[in-house]
Amino acid sequence: MNTLPESCLWRDALPPATQDVPPAIADDCDVAIVGAGYTGLWTAYYLKRLAPQLSVQVFESAHAGFGASGRNGGWLIGGLAGQEGWLSGLVPDVREETRALLYGIVDEVKAVCAREGIDCDLAHGGVLYAARGDAQARRAALWLGELRAAGHGEADFCWLDRDALAARLQMAGAVGAVFSPHCATLHPFKLVQGLLAAVRGLGVAVHEHCPVLGLGGGRLRLPDGAVRAHWIVPALEGASGTLPEFGGRLQAAQSLIVVTEPLSPAQWDEIGLAGRPAFADLSRGITYGQRTADNRLLFGARGGYRFGGRVRWDFDPQGADFTGRAELMRTFFPQLSGVRITHAWGGSLGLPRAFTPFALRDSVRGVACAGGYGGEGVGASNLMGRTLADLMLGRDTVLTRQPWVRGDGTLASLRRWEPEPLRYLGYHFIRASFALDDALSQSPRVPGCLRRAVSAAADAMEGLMH
Ligand SMILES: Cc1cc2nc3c(=O)[nH]c(=O)nc-3n(C[C@H](O)[C@H](O)[C@H](O)COP(=O)(O)OP(=O)(O)OC[C@H]3O[C@@H](n4cnc5c(N)ncnc54)[C@H](O)[C@@H]3O)c2cc1C
Secondary structure: OOOOOOEEHHHHOOOOOOOOOOOOOOOEEEEEEEOHHHHHHHHHHHHHOOOOOOOOEEEEOOOOOOOHHHHHOOEEEOOOOOHHHHHHOOOOHHHHHHHHHHHHHEEEEEEEHHHHHHOOOOOOOOEEEEEOOOOHHHHHHHHHHHHOOOOOOOOOOOOHHHHHOOOOOOOOOEEEEEOOOHHHEOOOHHHHHHHHHHHOOOOOEEOOOOOEEEEEEEEEEEOEEEEEEEEEOOOOOOHHHHHHHHOOOOOEEEEEEEEEEOOHHHHHHEEOOOOOOEEEEOOOOOOEEOOOOOEEEEEEOOOOHHHHHHHOOOOOOHHHHHHHHHHHHHHHHHHHOOOEEEEEEEEEEEEOOOOOEEEEEEEOOOEEEOOOOOHHHHHHHHHHHHHHHHHHHHOOHHHHHOOEEEEEOOOHHHHOOOOOOOOHHHHHHHHHHHHHHHHHOOOOOOHHHHHHHHHHHHHHHHHHHH
C-alpha cells in the first residue's frame, strides 16, 4: 500500500461545523444528552419535534460526529443486528408490524433528509452479500432459511445466481449473492452535519468540546460544574467505557476502512455497483463496502479489541491492519491492481453482551439510553432515537411496544461482559477461529473433512456469542 497519513475521507473535505457564538450551558434542563453522534442527535431531533417546549442540551467531548457516526462505512440498514433471533418468536401480526418498522428506517431517514434539506449523497440501491466460494454459498442458504423463518419474504431477501450477481457486481470468486433492497448508502459525516444543523434549528443547545465525567442523582458532572436534568441520555455506544456507570456493559471493538482514489467510468464498468448498492462477502470476518458518490471504492472489515474494552480512534495507517484490508480488497477486486489508496482510518463500535440493540428507560433514576448496535448503528440509531423520544415523553406507541425496548429497566439490567482477561482471550480466540475458517474455505487443496471440522468449530464459537 502506498504511504499515506491516517485520514478519514468523510471529514477530509468537510471540516466540523463551528458556531460563531457557542451556546451557554444552562444549569438545569429537561433533557441532557451525552454524545453528539447519531443516537444523541436523532433523540434530540425527535424529542423537539414532538415536544418543542422541552429544553434539550447535548454535551460532546470532541465535535459532533467525532465518534463512529462520522467515520463509518455509510450503510444505512433497514434492520437491527440479531433481529432474526427475536422476530421468529413473535406472533404473525406483531411480527409484520415490527418488520415494517425495521424496513421503514431507510424511508424515514430519506423523509427527514428531504424535510430538513440534508444532502448526504443517499442512494437507495439495496445490499449485496456475495458468496465467495461454495462454503459461503452454503452459509447463504442457511441464512436464507433463518430469514424465511423470521418472516422475511423473497422481496426482502433473495438469492441471485452467478450471472445475476455479475450484472450488478463483479467480485472474484463470487458464485452468487443474497440481495436485499432494505439498505442505502450515504456520506456519514454529511448526515451528522445535517442533523446537527436541524437540531440547532429546533433550539437544541449542542455543547462541543465539553466532556461529561459521570452521571447520577439527576446530574451530569462536567469539568467545571454540574447540570441537573429531568432526563439524562448517555448516547456513547463504543465510547460507553468513558462513563463508569456503564462498567463492562458495552464493549468497544474496532473496525477499519480503506478507500481508493476516484475510479474512471471504464474501471467501474469492470466492477459494477451501478446505483451504488452496499456490498459485503459472507465470510465470518465481516466485510463491508460501497461505491462513494465521488466514485471511489470504500472497503472495510471488522477487527481489533483492546484489553479492557478501551475505545480507540487513532490508528497507524502503515500498520498491518490496513495492509491486510487493502490486500483483501484487491483479492475481491483484482481490477484494482495499481489503483491508489488515498484514505485509511478506523474507529470503535459498541458490542452488547446480548448481541442485539436495546432502548431502555429508567424512570426512577431519570436515565434513558439506547445502543448496542454491534456495528450496524447508522439506521438503528434512527429507530432508537424515535423510540427513546416516545419513552421519555411517556407515549404508548408502536415503537415503545417493540422487543428492543427494556420498559422500566436500569443500566444494571444490561447483561455484563465476562471479566478480563476472559473477554480479551475469548474475543481473540473466536476471531482466530473465524479467520482460520475463512482462510480454509478459500483453499480448495485443504481436505474437505478438515474444512468441515474447522467450520463446525467456528459455528460453535459463534453459538457461544449468544
Ligand atoms: C469504522 C466503522 C464502520 C462502521 N460502518 C457502519 C456501517 O456501514 N453501517 C452501520 O450501520 N454502522 C456502521 N458502524 C457503526 C455505526 O457507525 C455506529 O453504530 C453509530 O455511529 C453509533 O452512533 P452513536 O451516536 O451511538 O455513537 P458515536 O457516533 O460513537 O457517538 C458517541 C459520541 O460520544 C462522544 N463522547 C464519548 N465520551 C464522551 C463523554 N464522556 N462526554 C461527552 N461525549 C462523549 C464521542 O466523541 C462521540 O462523538 C461503523 C462503525 C465503525 C467504527
